[in-house]
Amino acid sequence: MRIPSGRNHMACLAFYNNAGLQLLLWSTASSSLCSWKHRIWLMKKKKPMSLHTTACQQDRPDRNRSLLSKQSLGQNFLYDDGYIQRICNQVNFDVENGGKRIVEVGPGLGALTRILHQRYPNMTTIEIDRRAVDHLHSHFPRLEVIHQDVLSTDWKALAESRGGPLAVVGNLPYNITTPILFALIKNSCHIDHAILTMQLEVARRITAKPRSKDFGVLSVFSQIHSKPSILFPIPPSVFRPIPQVTSALIRLDFQPQRSTELLQHVTTEELTQVVRTAFQQRRKRMSNSLKSLTTRLQKNLPEDIQNRRAEELRPEDFIQLTEYLFGHRENIYIPQTLK
Numbered sequence: 001m002r003i004p005s006g007r008n009h010m011a012c013l014a015f016y017n018n019a020g021l022q023l024l025l026w027s028t029a030s031s032s033l034c035s036w037k038h039r040i041w042l043m044k045k046k047k048p049m050s051l052h053t054t055a056c057q058q059d060r061p062d063r064n065r066s067l068l069s070k071q072s073l074g075q076n077f078l079y080d081d082g083y084i085q086r087i088c089n090q091v092n093f094d095v096e097n098g099g100k101r102i103v104e105v106g107p108g109l110g111a112l113t114r115i116l117h118q119r120y121p122n123m124t125t126i127e128i129d130r131r132a133v134d135h136l137h138s139h140f141p142r143l144e145v146i147h148q149d150v151l152s153t154d155w156k157a158l159a160e161s162r163g164g165p166l167a168v169v170g171n172l173p174y175n176i177t178t179p180i181l182f183a184l185i186k187n188s189c190h191i192d193h194a195i196l197t198m199q200l201e202v203a204r205r206i207t208a209k210p211r212s213k214d215f216g217v218l219s220v221f222s223q224i225h226s227k228p229s230i231l232f233p234i235p236p237s238v239f240r241p242i243p244q245v246t247s248a249l250i251r252l253d254f255q256p257q258r259s260t261e262l263l264q265h266v267t268t269e270e271l272t273q274v275v276r277t278a279f280q281q282r283r284k285r286m287s288n289s290l291k292s293l294t295t296r297l298q299k300n301l302p303e304d305i306q307n308r309r310a311e312e313l314r315p316e317d318f319i320q321l322t323e324y325l326f327g328h329r330e331n332i333y334i335p336q337t338l339k
């Protein structure tokens, strides 16, 4: 096979994901000059590049080639400028203080940070990956980067040090999305709102209504503590490596006053026991699904509730049910939810 030396005839670009499966190849040359043989030869010759690398993009911090993504840290980096801009456009908070109360979770290579930090110079970021922390320090010397596991964040202390409830933003590591959400919910009085990228499937569970298949534990707790809404879906193609699932940007407006009022007679532990037990067998009648709990608490469910299923109750109904089961109220009235 004749190997052409036609580097000047074409510009071929190849980048692989970390499994070496994704390949994008394009050519600016005419098809006659850029034969498939030539392309394959170039692909073999070229060492696989790490993510985010093209010759013209090396000056962009979020197109850095030295940081290979780690699946274990849920590193699917945002790659599409249109979506990066759309996500950043949703953030509008604490402008007068340079965004002192904005916290980005998992900034990674800085796809969102690059834009947010320009507008909010006093924002804070929390990142676990040492390589990303070093990268951020070198590209954004004035950026506040906390090198730690977001799950060990003391949200109360952070909010107090930043002057009030926070706006938490970020493209979440998908492997720990649910624990992060529960940590935010638990600290909802220190968080004003959150704008987060996550799997569409999780976003649907957060916003699901009773009697839908997605309605469950996450829906109940998210909706007691916040007003959640899906802002827009995000296709897999805008991330590198490309994930297998569609994502979504979601906004949760925390409502600490409302949740404190709703939860004044029950503890979170009591509510958690009831909701989790009920949803363990979501299709069963409550007389069955809650049997272990009612036996232990020596309570009989009112007849009206016995035949209902967990997925038919609204979040506030679970609070009433918990109050009743733990002896904080005599009667309960749970209306039938509309189909």
Ligand SMILES: C[S@@+](CC[C@H](N)C(=O)[O-])C[C@H]1O[C@@H](n2cnc3c(N)ncnc32)[C@H](O)[C@@H]1O
Residues within 6 Å of the ligand: 073, 074, 075, 076, 077, 078, 079, 105, 106, 107, 108, 109, 110, 111, 112, 126, 127, 128, 129, 132, 148, 149, 150, 151, 170, 171, 172, 173, 174, 176
């Ligand atoms: C989905 S990537 C998002 C990166 C970047 N924001 C973007 O959109 O391109 C998730 C980021 O969270 C970081 N991360 C993963 N687990 C973390 C944890 N427990 N605490 C803090 N950061 C974490 C990863 O290192 C990674 O940078």
